[in-house]
Amino acid sequence: MESESIYVIREAYARYAKVAVLWSMGKDSTALLWMVRKAFFGSVPFPVVHIDTSYKFPEIYAFRDRLTREWGLDLRIARNEEALAAGMGPTKGDKFACCNALKTVALKRAIAGMGFEALLLGIRRDEHGVRAKERYFSPRAQDFSWNVGAQPPELWDLYATAEEAAHDRIHPLLHMTELDIWRYVRREGIPVNPLYLARDGRRFRSIGCAPCCAPVPSSAATVDEIVAELENSRESERAGRAQDKESAFTMQKLRSLGYM
Amino acid sequence: MSPLATSADEKPLLRIAMVGHVDHGKSTLIGRIRHEMSALPGTAAVDASVAGNWAFVTDQLQEEREREMTIDTAQTFLDTPVCRLVFIDVPGHQELIQNMLSGATRADAAVLVLAGDEGVQVQTRRHALLLAMLGIRNVIVAVNKMDTLGRREDAFRALERTAVEELRTLGLQAAAVIPVAARDGDNVVQRSPAMPWYEGPSVIEAIGDLEPAVLPDDALRFPVQGVMRNGGPVTIFGRVLSGSVAEGDVLSAWPAGAEVTVRTLRRFPEDHAPAQTGESVGLVLDGPQPARGDVLAAPDDPPLVTSTPTGRVFWLAEQPLAPGEVLALRCATQVVAVRVTEIADRLDTATLDPLPGHEPLAAMQLGTVRLTAEHPVVVESFERMAGLGRFVLERRGAAVGFGIVG
Numbered sequence: 001m002e003s004e005s006i007y008v009i010r011e012a013y014a015r016y017a018k019v020a021v022l023w024s025m026g027k028d029s030t031a032l033l034w035m036v037r038k039a040f041f042g043s044v045p046f047p048v049v050h051i052d053t054s055y056k057f058p059e060i061y062a063f064r065d066r067l068t069r070e071w072g073l074d075l076r077i078a079r080n081e082e083a084l085a086a087g088m089g090p091t092k093g094d095k096f097a098c099c100n101a102l103k104t105v106a107l108k109r110a111i112a113g114m115g116f117e118a119l120l121l122g123i124r125r126d127e128h129g130v131r132a133k134e135r136y137f138s139p140r141a142q143d144f145s146w147n148v149g150a151q152p153p154e155l156w157d158l159y160a161t162a163e164e165a166a167h168d169r170i171h172p173l174l175h176m177t178e179l180d181i182w183r184y185v186r187r188e189g190i191p192v193n194p195l196y197l198a199r200d201g202r203r204f205r206s207i208g209c210a211p212c213c214a215p216v217p218s219s220a221a222t223v224d225e226i227v228a229e230l231e232n233s234r235e236s237e238r239a240g241r242a243q244d245k246e247s248a249f250t251m252q253k254l255r256s257l258g259y260m
Numbered sequence: 261m262s263p264l265a266t267s268a269d270e271k272p273l274l275r276i277a278m279v280g281h282v283d284h285g286k287s288t289l290i291g292r293i294r295h296e297m298s299a300l301p302g303t304a305a306v307d308a309s310v311a312g313n314w315a316f317v318t319d320q321l322q323e324e325r326e327r328e329m330t331i332d333t334a335q336t337f338l339d340t341p342v343c344r345l346v347f348i349d350v351p352g353h354q355e356l357i358q359n360m361l362s363g364a365t366r367a368d369a370a371v372l373v374l375a376g377d378e379g380v381q382v383q384t385r386r387h388a389l390l391l392a393m394l395g396i397r398n399v400i401v402a403v404n405k406m407d408t409l410g411r412r413e414d415a416f417r418a419l420e421r422t423a424v425e426e427l428r429t430l431g432l433q434a435a436a437v438i439p440v441a442a443r444d445g446d447n448v449v450q451r452s453p454a455m456p457w458y459e460g461p462s463v464i465e466a467i468g469d470l471e472p473a474v475l476p477d478d479a480l481r482f483p484v485q486g487v488m489r490n491g492g493p494v495t496i497f498g499r500v501l502s503g504s505v506a507e508g509d510v511l512s513a514w515p516a517g518a519e520v521t522v523r524t525l526r527r528f529p530e531d532h533a534p535a536q537t538g539e540s541v542g543l544v545l546d547g548p549q550p551a552r553g554d555v556l557a558a559p560d561d562p563p564l565v566t567s568t569p570t571g572r573v574f575w576l577a578e579q580p581l582a583p584g585e586v587l588a589l590r591c592a593t594q595v596v597a598v599r600v601t602e603i604a605d606r607l608d609t610a611t612l613d614p615l616p617g618h619e620p621l622a623a624m625q626l627g628t629v630r631l632t633a634e635h636p637v638v639v640e641s642f643e644r645m646a647g648l649g650r651f652v653l654e655r656r657g658a659a660v661g662f663g664i665v666g
Contacts, residue, residue, distance in 0.1 A: 014486030129320025
């Protein structure tokens with residue numbers, strides 16, 4: 001499972017001159033970053049991009065700065081300053097517009113500004129029905145759009161990358177489930193954001209912006225306890241995510257516009 | 261089942277593609293399995309939007325739900341006490357064959373779904389042909405919609421005979437042929453009391469009975485994926501396709517055949533143990549440094565090196581493949597320019613009827629294609645080593661066809 005992911009990561013590194021990895025400091029993208037270090041014998045040989053909405057939890061920023069130092073990362077922060085100056089936020093207007101402006105638009109500008117040809121992302125198929133349809137190598141058009149109904153074929157692990165794509169999204173963790181990630185975190189001893197660990201009977205199962213993520217009831221205060229909890233849980237991972245509740249196809253719409 | 265594939269807790273992984281004609285019930289069968297098995301610990305309940313329409317478990321796009329048709333392939337996971345099952349849903353519509361292949365090329369086994377009221381249709385046959393071509397030998401046939409046939413044994417036996425015969429002409433043997441009513445759950449997980457005349461396994465039981473495929477060979481093949489020059493000694497990285505590699509091994513790098521010695525095996529954290537099949541590692545070599553695309557092998561067991569590869573090619577693009585065209589061939593980590601020298605024979609994959617050779621290969625036709633490569637390529641027969649026995653043909657980077665060496 002790890003080997004498959006490392007193969008995809010190395011394939012991206014070997015094939016593109018300008019690659020970056022997207023890091024949200026969540027468990028998935030931190031596990032991805034760990035695999036990048038394993039793929040390249042301890043170093044991360046390309047930039048690490050954080051799409052910063054400015055609404056993240058303080059624990060997320062602290063975790064980011066600590067690992068950036070310890071792992072020697074070339075961190076680039078991408079923010080949509082214009083939208084932030086204009087007051088864009090999750091409490092103003094709808095959440096769809098906020099996610100689109102502060103995440104997708106910020107990402108678009110970062111890619112354009114830094115000229116990345118390929119971006120590594122830690123999304124997984126079991127997270128969401130729309131992400132279940134992703135490819136390992138997923139092309140994006142100039143306007144960032146993703147046409148989920150007309151994706152190019154992906155045959156075995158012989159990844160074709162059409163010349164006309166503006167950039168490619170690379171998804172090395174596609175085959176892993178939430179439980180796989182936690183077992184991997186445990187096996188490898190990967191640092192974990194404290195928000196995931198239960199405090200006062202609640203913990204976050206999925207983390208993002210503070211106003212749009214709700215903790216779930218839990219007593220799992222260690223990684224071992226999280227693994228045990230998930231082995232017996234029937235609740236979906238994104239149950240605490242406001243974005244998914246707004247409308248049935250919000251994720252599909254966001255993703256077709258270039259969302260992660 | 262590929263021994264390469266293990267999940268994070270090292271339980272074996274079995275990836276099962278649901279294939280067959282449009283509207284024969286592939287998504288419904290996956291959804292029903294997912295629903296009935298969601299009592300398993302660690303499995304999320306089917307979400308409320310499914311509301312009894314089992315196909316919605318994987319049909320999550322707005323267009324798919326409105327048109328009640330799978331458009332893109334999707335995967336859903338199920339952990340059983342003994343293994344992880346990955347169900348790969350694929351569209352049955354022929355316009356969407358490339359999405360079907362994106363799913364099916366990842367499968368170790370397949371369930372061929374056949375609606376009892378329609379029997380074998382064009383896409384049933386084409387999908388079965390593709391399973392044979394992709395080397396997927398573990399095939400279960402689910403004769404679905406038995407409710408439309410009154411769950412009668414004689415109707416099932418007739419369909420069973422047809423299906424077994426169709427598969428036989430393709431060189432496939434069904435591991436089980438099962439009468440199913442996916443919507444109602446008959447013989448999906450539980451044996452159906454409404455079809456007492458059937459004594460075989462349910463779909464899930466038949467999946468559990470599949471024999472894992474055995475790798476035919478353990479000769480070392482290490483396709484070089486890339487070279488890392490910053491941070492320490494120059495390091496070749498890649499994944500062991502087959503066999504194992506240890507420090508001190510003397511190897512040859514093909515297609516040139518240059519001799520190299522493995523000085524150090526690199527991993528993070530550091531670990532010098534021999535690397536086994538499936539593992540991604542780094543190698544520091546003494547001798548001429550190989551490049552991406554080269555294949556390392558033991559000197560006494562070299563791979564096939566050829567400038568004139570031939571393959572059975574399934575064509576995907578609207579614009580046909582014509583003799584004389586130059587495209588790129590991708591095989592393992594190699595990309596080589598190739599010219600089509602001959603299209604020797606062609607097959608209509610809807611009817612399995614032969615078509616005249618020496619004419620362009622159109623979409624959804626299968627043909628024997630002879631190529632001339634700009635540089636020698638390293639290949640193997642598909643039966644011996646699938647990873648070096650299959651290739652993709654690309655036009656301006658886009659996959660337009662794929663083939664099996666030989």
